[in-house]
Structures are given as structure tokens and as C-alpha cells.
Amino acid sequence: MEKIKMTTPLVEMDGDEMTRVIWKMIKDELIEPYVDLKTEYYDLGLEYRNETNDQVTIDSAEATKKYGVAVKCATITPNAARVEEYKLKEMWKSPNGTIRAILDGTVFRAPIIVKGITPFIPTWTKPITIARHAYGDIYKNTELKVPAGSKAELVVTDKDGNETRALIHDFKSSDGIIQGVHNIDESIKSFARSCLSYALDTKQDIWFAAKDTISKTYDHRFKDIFAEVYEAEYKDKFNEAGIEYFYTLIDDAVARIIRSNGGVIWACKNYDGDVMSDMVATAYGSLGLMTSVLVSPDGIYEYEAAHGTVQRHYYKWLKGEKTSTNPVATIFAWSGALRKRGELDNIPDLCTYADKLEKATIDTIESGIMTGDMAALSNLENKKSVYSEEFLAAIAKNLGELMA
Ligand code: NAP
Ligand code: MG
Numbered sequence: 001m002e003k004i005k006m007t008t009p010l011v012e013m014d015g016d017e018m019t020r021v022i023w024k025m026i027k028d029e030l031i032e033p034y035v036d037l038k039t040e041y042y043d044l045g046l047e048y049r050n051e052t053n054d055q056v057t058i059d060s061a062e063a064t065k066k067y068g069v070a071v072k073c074a075t076i077t078p079n080a081a082r083v084e085e086y087k088l089k090e091m092w093k094s095p096n097g098t099i100r101a102i103l104d105g106t107v108f109r110a111p112i113i114v115k116g117i118t119p120f121i122p123t124w125t126k127p128i129t130i131a132r133h134a135y136g137d138i139y140k141n142t143e144l145k146v147p148a149g150s151k152a153e154l155v156v157t158d159k160d161g162n163e164t165r166a167l168i169h170d171f172k173s174s175d176g177i178i179q180g181v182h183n184i185d186e187s188i189k190s191f192a193r194s195c196l197s198y199a200l201d202t203k204q205d206i207w208f209a210a211k212d213t214i215s216k217t218y219d220h221r222f223k224d225i226f227a228e229v230y231e232a233e234y235k236d237k238f239n240e241a242g243i244e245y246f247y248t249l250i251d252d253a254v255a256r257i258i259r260s261n262g263g264v265i266w267a268c269k270n271y272d273g274d275v276m277s278d279m280v281a282t283a284y285g286s287l288g289l290m291t292s293v294l295v296s297p298d299g300i301y302e303y304e305a306a307h308g309t310v311q312r313h314y315y316k317w318l319k320g321e322k323t324s325t326n327p328v329a330t331i332f333a334w335s336g337a338l339r340k341r342g343e344l345d346n347i348p349d350l351c352t353y354a355d356k357l358e359k360a361t362i363d364t365i366e367s368g369i370m371t372g373d374m375a376a377l378s379n380l381e382n383k384k385s386v387y388s389e390e391f392l393a394a395i396a397k398n399l400g401e402l403m404a
Contacts, residue, residue: 008067018310034403040067044072049095070303105300107294109277110127132274135270136187137269287307290329
């Protein structure tokens with residue numbers, strides 16, 4: 001059989017620990033037998049990031065801007081222990097943070113749904129995709145403790161030196177606390193564009209929620225910017241696609257999401273997205289089944305798994321032990337990226353291959369063969385927990401049949 005040819009390179013960002021091991025297995029066994037893989041390879045493994053003073057991370061993001069699609073392996077975000085372990089020159093920043101800052105993107109997380117693994121909310125039969133605004137609010141705050149007898153005010157000094165003041169609180173008799181937060185229109189606009197474009201791309205309804213009834217200027221600005229961007233740039237396209245955008249209060253969104261069947265994108269402010277993405281991920285089950293894609297407002301895509309490098313498994317693997325690490329979210333990062341490359345370059349065979357790779361993976365799990373994390377959740381009677389190697393071999397066999 002002739003391998004599927006690619007025209008534009010896919011940006012490949014390799015990573016760390018157990019996911020780096022799995023990465024190679026996926027390429028060797030599931031992709032390269034069928035696709036004449038054309039990637040521009042960047043080694044984001046911590047050793048090479050350290051060797052290049054993290055320049056490789058910046059280069060990989062620039063390449064993504066140039067080519068439009070990337071696939072990324074999980075990477076270590078260094079902390080003090082990692083600086084020691086890898087003898088780092090510096091505590092390098094999170095690669096995901098660096099890449100996101102360069103692409104100005106929004107992260108969309110969605111679970112992979114398989115028969116036999118029922119979410120804690122069983123009516124969630126379709127994935128709920130959470131989009132989190134990753135700029136500002138409490139994540140870039142300024143906070144102070146305030147002693148009794150003090151008065152706290154907001155002061156804005158404009159470019160001519162004029163001051164506008166507003167009282168926060170007069171701390172007459174009790175000590176207290178204050179917090180200053182901000183956001184910027186440009187960032188909110190980018191977020192709105194990424195969200196609305198991704199909804200169009202995936203043909204799903206999208207909700208945005210905030211607390212504008214209480215926060216009449218701050219949250220209301222978010223609501224207004226979403227409405228402006230929607231009306232001016234997306235309304236007609238949404239009508240054509242038969243999908244819906246609506247704004248609602250965050251409380252109402254929570255109530256609606258619980259009662260929904262999924263199949264929607266829920267755009268969240270930074271803090272809501274932080275909390276709700278963990279809640280939704282937990283409700284759907286395994287981290288190994290959670291996908292993640294970074295989408296820039298101008299339509300650049302970077303696919304990855306939502307989980308980390310699975311460090312504990314890696315240390316076992318280093319000792320020569322076999323592990324039952326779930327490769328599914330990483331497989332879907334590859335299939336997502338290859339499908340997107342196929343769409344952009346008009347290579348239908350590449351899109352079909354991506355569909356079959358996903359089907360082979362889901363069929364394998366639904367036939368009862370799965371890694372330990374999934375077996376712990378599955379209610380299939382014939383379920384069997386296997387090592388990563390055996391799981392990948394079973395997928396490869398199914399894929400071979402689908403591709404024949
Ligand atoms: P993690 O790698 O996601 O793993 C946490 C635990 O979740 C694992 O120990 C494992 O539980 C379970 N798990 C996660 N993915 C799994 C999979 N594919 N198959 C089976 N079990 C899975 O998070 P972490 O241990 O907090 O972080 C490890 C490293 O990853 C850190 O250096 C962190 O900086 C990095 N990280 C990177 C990214 C990214 O690149 N996007 C995201 C998060 C974290 P059991 O041990 O109980 O089996
Ligand atoms: Mg969180």
C-alpha cells in the first residue's frame with residue numbers, strides 16, 4: 001500500500017518522560033506505516049530546552065505561526081525539584097505558557113467519549129468543550145492587607161495626569177483585604193474570536209457566561225465585547241452553519257450544563273475556566289481521555305493531550321517495568337493535527353486516515369482492551385487492563401483492518 005503524502009510540514013513538538021516514550025510508539029506503530037510523515041521537528045524535551053536556553057520553544061511557536069498546525073507532546077514545567085534533577089541553568093518557563101503568549105491563543109479542552117465509561121453525570125452523552133480565557137483577572141492581581149482605620153480607593157491616572165478615584169471601602173473598625181484586577185479589551189476580543197471561530201469550525205453551539213448583573217462594568221465589558229464581535233463578524237456565518245451563540249449568567253450556565261447532553265462549547269472567564277475545566281474533566285473520567293487544542297484568533301491550531309508527562313509511570317519504566325499509561329489523548333492530538341493539515345491542504349486521504357485512527361482507538365476500548373486508568377472506570381464485563389504496548393498493538397491491528 002502506498003503511504004499518504006503530505007504537502008505542508010506539521011510542526012512536531014516532542015516532550016518529556018512517559019509521554020515522550022509513548023510519542024515514539026504512536027509514530028512508529030500507528031502513523032508511519034500509513035503516512036509519509038512530513039514534520040518540522042522541535043525537541044521540547046527539558047534537556048534540549050536547557051541546552052538552547054529555551055530558544056527551541058520560541059522557535060517551535062514561530063514555526064507554528066508559519067505553517068498553521070502543530071502537535072505537542074506533554075512537557076515538564078520546571079520547579080525547584082526539576083532544576084536539581086536536570087541540573088538546569090534556570091527555572092525555564094512553562095512551554096505551554098510561552099507558546100500561548102506567542103500565538104495569543106485560547107485552550108479548548110474536550111473529553112473523548114467511549115462506551116463503557118459513563119460520566120458521573122450520565123446524561124452527558126456528548127463532550128462538553130471548555131474554553132478558558134487565559135489572561136488577567138485574579139491571575140494578574142495586586143493584593144494588599146489593609147489595617148483598620150484605612151481607606152482604600154481605586155485611582156486611575158490618564159495620559160494627561162488627571163485622576164479618577166472611586167472608593168473601594170472605608171476600613172473604619174476592622175482590618176481587611178483588597179484586590180485589584182484588570183483585563184484588556186484586545187485580549188477579550190481575541191478570546192471571543194478564538195471561541196466563535198472554533199464553534200464554527202467544530203459546528204457546535206457556544207455559550208459565554210459571566211456575572212454582569214453584579215459586576216456592571218467589569219463583567220459587563222466581557223459581555224459587550226462578545227456581543228460586538230459576534231454581531232459584526234460571526235452572526236451570518238452562525239446562521240448559515242445552524243449553530244447558536246448566547247450569553248447567560250454564570251449561575252444559569254452551571255444549571256444548564258448539568259441538565260444538558262453536552263455537545264456545546266462553554267467559554268469561561270479565567271477563574272471560571274480554571275475551576276470548571278477541572279470539574280468537567282473529573283466528571284467525564286480519566287485525564288488520559290482529555291484532549292486539548294490551542295486555537296489562535298487567526299486560526300492557528302496546536303493539538304496536545306491535557307495531561308502531563310505522567311512522571312510516576314516514567315520512573316517505573318526507567319527501572320524496566322512495564323506501565324499501563326493511557327496513550328489515547330496523545331493519539332487524538334496526532335489525529336486532530338493530521339486531520340486539520342489534511343483539511344487545510346486538501347488531502348482527503350489524510351482526513352480519512354485520521355478518522356480511522358480515532359475509530360480504531362475507540363473500537364479497541366469498546367472491545368474491552370484498555371489501559372488501567374480506563375479499566376478502573378469501565379463498566380464493560382469483558383474489560384481487560386493491559387500495558388501500553390499491548391493496547392497500542394491492539395489499536396494497530398484494528399487500524400490495519402480499517403486501512404486495508
Ligand atoms: P500528570 O502527568 O498529568 O499525571 C498525574 C497523574 O494522573 C498520574 O500520576 C496518573 O495517575 C494520572 N495520569 C495522567 N495522565 C495519564 C495517562 N495518560 N495514563 C494514565 N494515567 C495518567 O500530572 P503531574 O504528575 O502533576 O505532572 C507531571 C509533569 O507533567 C510535571 O512536570 C508537569 O509540569 C507536567 N505537565 C505538563 C503538562 C503539559 O505539557 N500540557 C500538563 C500538566 C502537567 P497514577 O500515577 O495514579 O497512575
Ligand atoms: Mg484548575
